[in-house]
Amino acid sequence: MTLSVYSRVLLSAACSLVLAGPALCQDGFLDVGKQEPITVLINSSPWYSGFEKVVDLYTEQTGNEVNLEVTPFDGMLEKARSAVRSGGASPLDLININSISTVEFYEGGFLEPLNEIDPSFKLDPQVLTLNDAGCWDDAKEFRTCSTGKLMGYAPNGNVQLLYYRKDVLDEKGLKIPVTFDDVITNCVILNDPPASYGYLQRGEKGDGIYYDFMAYMLAYGGSIEKDAASGDYTVTVNSPEVKQALDKYIEVAKGCGPENYGTLGQGDIIQLMQTGKGMQAHAVVAAFPNFDNPQKSVVIDKIYAATLPRATRNGQPGVSIGSWVFSVPKNASEAGKKGAIAFSKWFLTYKAQYAYAEGGGIPVRSDVFESDLKDQTKFRWMPAYLEEIKYGKQLLGYREGPAINQIMGLRLNQALIGEMSSSAALNKMADEIHALFETNGRKTGILPNLPE
Numbered sequence: 001m002t003l004s005v006y007s008r009v010l011l012s013a014a015c016s017l018v019l020a021g022p023a024l025c026q027d028g029f030l031d032v033g034k035q036e037p038i039t040v041l042i043n044s045s046p047w048y049s050g051f052e053k054v055v056d057l058y059t060e061q062t063g064n065e066v067n068l069e070v071t072p073f074d075g076m077l078e079k080a081r082s083a084v085r086s087g088g089a090s091p092l093d094l095i096n097i098n099s100i101s102t103v104e105f106y107e108g109g110f111l112e113p114l115n116e117i118d119p120s121f122k123l124d125p126q127v128l129t130l131n132d133a134g135c136w137d138d139a140k141e142f143r144t145c146s147t148g149k150l151m152g153y154a155p156n157g158n159v160q161l162l163y164y165r166k167d168v169l170d171e172k173g174l175k176i177p178v179t180f181d182d183v184i185t186n187c188v189i190l191n192d193p194p195a196s197y198g199y200l201q202r203g204e205k206g207d208g209i210y211y212d213f214m215a216y217m218l219a220y221g222g223s224i225e226k227d228a229a230s231g232d233y234t235v236t237v238n239s240p241e242v243k244q245a246l247d248k249y250i251e252v253a254k255g256c257g258p259e260n261y262g263t264l265g266q267g268d269i270i271q272l273m274q275t276g277k278g279m280q281a282h283a284v285v286a287a288f289p290n291f292d293n294p295q296k297s298v299v300i301d302k303i304y305a306a307t308l309p310r311a312t313r314n315g316q317p318g319v320s321i322g323s324w325v326f327s328v329p330k331n332a333s334e335a336g337k338k339g340a341i342a343f344s345k346w347f348l349t350y351k352a353q354y355a356y357a358e359g360g361g362i363p364v365r366s367d368v369f370e371s372d373l374k375d376q377t378k379f380r381w382m383p384a385y386l387e388e389i390k391y392g393k394q395l396l397g398y399r400e401g402p403a404i405n406q407i408m409g410l411r412l413n414q415a416l417i418g419e420m421s422s423s424a425a426l427n428k429m430a431d432e433i434h435a436l437f438e439t440n441g442r443k444t445g446i447l448p449n450l451p452e
Helices: 005-016 048-062 073-085 099-107 166-172 180-190 207-219 240-256 266-274 285-291 334-347 350-358 382-389 401-416 422-439
Strands: 038-043 066-071 094-098 160-165 225-227 232-235 280-284 303-306 324-327
Touching: 038 048, 038 073, 038 334, 048 066, 048 334, 048 350, 066 073, 073 094, 073 099, 094 099, 094 334, 099 324, 099 401, 160 166, 160 207, 160 285, 160 382, 166 180, 180 240, 180 280, 207 240, 207 401, 232 422, 240 401, 240 422, 266 280, 266 285, 280 285, 285 303, 303 382, 334 350, 401 422
Parallel strands: 038 066, 038 094
Antiparallel strands: 094 324, 160 280, 160 303, 225 232
């Protein structure tokens, strides 16, 4: 998106009238010099509006044009693939890749390491690496920044948070749930379908149920494979710990959610929370601005955030990071690569990230989360995020990741809706994942089947 002359006049007028946010109007942003226009592939996500505003600010501050190729989630991967494989120069200079799909691009050699475009480019220590999704080690065939190359960085750091109606919990004398059993205890009082639902989580087949289930699996000490980072791909997804997590997931979905718990998606959860029917839920942090949207929400300033529930009070929350990675195609033009690096340097500065947060984005600098923003009602989710991100894990950081995501997304849904028992579903997915690893020549094994 290029900021028109008319838009610039409006922005200047707003700043002179002190109508815009403070970071939007102050000078002193990083000078990156004059650059050729660039095109950025970006997803139409809950955090898109924040990114759009910070791009407008970049153009206002630098005079450099940025065109946004705004694409629905389902179309992002194909557009990125098409761009990096095009016979000529890539039409896209900066592509946003879902972290689970990055390995395909890393292994294929389709991306230019950022330090090879500009040797001076490096991430400030305050920039969150989000468990190294933007780095790749060819020898280890794994994402790691300690020995790998910097292939990209996160434009957002999505994790899930526990959301709850503070006013309702206070009125009923209920405590913020610490464990999943606490969630169920609250549900007994809060659940009154169809007027209210005690806890909402995704159940739809595919990535939705996979990602929401990770909050349980990790909390209960489960894993998909033993230690992929060290080359041990022994399948562990059919362990007793994962079964305990899945049984609890099903118990919460059936006892606390609506009748269509098996098809519930992210949009459904946001809408139920916005309309005042959702009392507790877990969803991505990028969903939070929707709850305070005056055009759509009847619960403005009533929904608060906390860290995800744990399996036990002494345990840890299960935090799966669902981030994106901004990378530069190897076949982008030299001017496009240079412009992409210039934008990246600017975007990752404290001032730009502060403005990004003000505009509704999810910043990727820890010092922004520790700034005065965290004390504002609008950003009441920030303390929970900062507490939770230290537990964050990037899962499926290897080439089989997307296929495993789909295997689990199908089998978990079948267990949830009763087509298979939890044990049968986990045994089946373990067999399928093990076969996948064997086909690819991984050092692998598998746990004994769970009793069915």
